[in-house]
Amino acid sequence: MLQPTKRYFEYTSDTRCSVRGCEKPPEYEVYLYDYYPLYHEEFFEQDQTCPFLCEHHMEENEFLADGLRTPRGYVKYPYSNRYQA
């Protein structure tokens, strides 16, 4: 199993879903993944802008995501990946 290179926020019992106004405990930790074949490098780190999502917002995030899910593809998510990595 690939380990993320960066993890900004640790999960604690006080952790809540990263969507503003949502008070639900998170079900998912959000990671960004990309692969650069030219450099044989992988990019895999926690999403700083949205580290945790509850079940409901994870589904919404995936459902509303728009774009190509391929290496170097650009996928626009409504909640996660706000820096558009």
Ligand SMILES: [Zn+2]
């Ligand atoms: Zn939520």
